[in-house]
Amino acid sequence: MQQRLTLRTALLLTLAPLLWAGNAVVGRMVHTLVPPITLNFIRWALAFVILLPLAGWVLKRHSGLWSHWRRFAMLGLLGVGLYNALQYMALQTSSPINVTLVGASLPMCMLVVGALFFGAQVSRQQVVGALLSLAGVLLVLGRGEWQQLLALRLVLGDVFMLLATVSWAFYSWSLAQPKDPAAIRADWAAFLLAQISFGLLWSGSMTAVEWSLGAAPIQWSWKLAAALVFVAVGPAVLAYRAWGVGIQRVGPNVAGVFINLTPLFATVLSTMFLGEWPQLYHLLAFALIVGGILVSARR
Template sequence: MQQRLTPGTALLLTVPPFLWAGNAVVGRMVGGLVPPLTLNFLRWLVAFVFLAPFAGRVLHPSSGLWAHWRRFALLGLFGVGCYNALQYLALKTSTPLNVTLMAASIPIWMLCVGRLFFGQHITGRQWIGTALSIAGVLLVLCRGHWAALAQFHLVPGDLYMLVAAFGWSLYSWLLMRTREPARWRNDWSAFLVAQIAFGLLWSGVFSAGEWALTGAHIVWGWPLATALLYVGLGPAILAYCCWGLGVQRVGPNIAGFFANLAPLFAALMSAAFLGEWPQLYHGEAFALIVGGIVVASRR
């Protein structure tokens, strides 16, 4: 049953976009060291190796997982196999501005997927909240100058991100359809391992195709190893656990607005790396995004 948005739940849903912003930065940095689909596979392999000792029991034939294999196969496809693979792939052909703009469509996809496939009613407040939140994202991306958006144009990477946003919306709504045993929902390590197990199959197939059809290669070294540890433990394990718990508390429609914090965090990280101080428009954008969340979550 969905609950009101509390400070604790808001914190849970703020952690994932913060870590995902770092994930986009790291993915861009190691783009020349590892192919994008292979990076996604290695990322989840690291997460699985870390979690398996704590929750590998869920894969035992008697655990009850296999009675719900279709559901976890879909969760593994949309949440593990596709979203970040498409994001890493998009960064090969698209600019960070375009990729972030496409990812900013997630709240809209959340509302549309919920309405079309899950019978969710969309309120006027949620549409208003969507408009405010996306306005905040656009303000960050154009660095306070709206005229910069006039130069925006679509490239293949943008289409990858649109597909990724749609898949992430399906994943988030599927999280609400809790048919598995209650003990799994209360044990997020086991719940996530079940998703990763199937997701590794999907991402492994995608990575194999990448190596078969392209001149893929990997440059092993400490930079790549450090990057894999970060994307495997932070954006994968911690972010997915926080996101799943938050979605189950307040529902995908409200949770989707928090995804728009990622561009703001990315802008602040970029500013930190470049030695630039945050600008006035960062604060204005934060107010718009948070305002959208508050408007949409009111009952």
């Protein structure tokens, strides 16, 4: 049963976009050092090692994982194998502003997928909330000048990000379906490890294809090592934990609006690296995004 949006749940749903914004920035920083699908595979392999001491019991024969293997295989494909690989692929050929703009369509995509495939009812206020948050994202991406948005052109990377957004919408709605063994559902580490276990199979297969097509060799360095540790611990383990709890508490439609914080955080992080201070349009965009969240969550 879905709950009201509390401060604690809001903080969890805010933490995930913050970490994912860092993931986009770091992914762009190392895109010349490691192939994108390989980066995704290494990231989740490290996350698997981190979670194994906490929830290794889920891999045992009678844990309930193997009797529900189809569900976890699908979650692993959508949330581990596809979404992040497509995002890293998008960062290879598309500009960060295009990638975040396409990703900002997630709340609307969440509403459409929920209505068409999961029988969810979409209220007028949820649509209004999604549009308000999207307006805030557009304001940030255009740096307060709408002419910059009109000059954007889609490239192959934007198509990859669009596919990633659709994958994440299906993943989020699948999370909200109570079809998992109670023991696994109650243990966040076991629930995530169950997904990663199958996700590594998907990602590993994709990595094999990437290398068979002539992927560039990995350029190992301390910079790449630090990046791998960050994307494994933060955007993978911690962010997925926070997002999963938020989805279970308030549902995908409300949680989906929080994803619009990602490009806002990404813009702020980028400006920090460039030594720029937040501008007035950042504050206006933040007000629109938060306003959209409150409208969507209001009962």
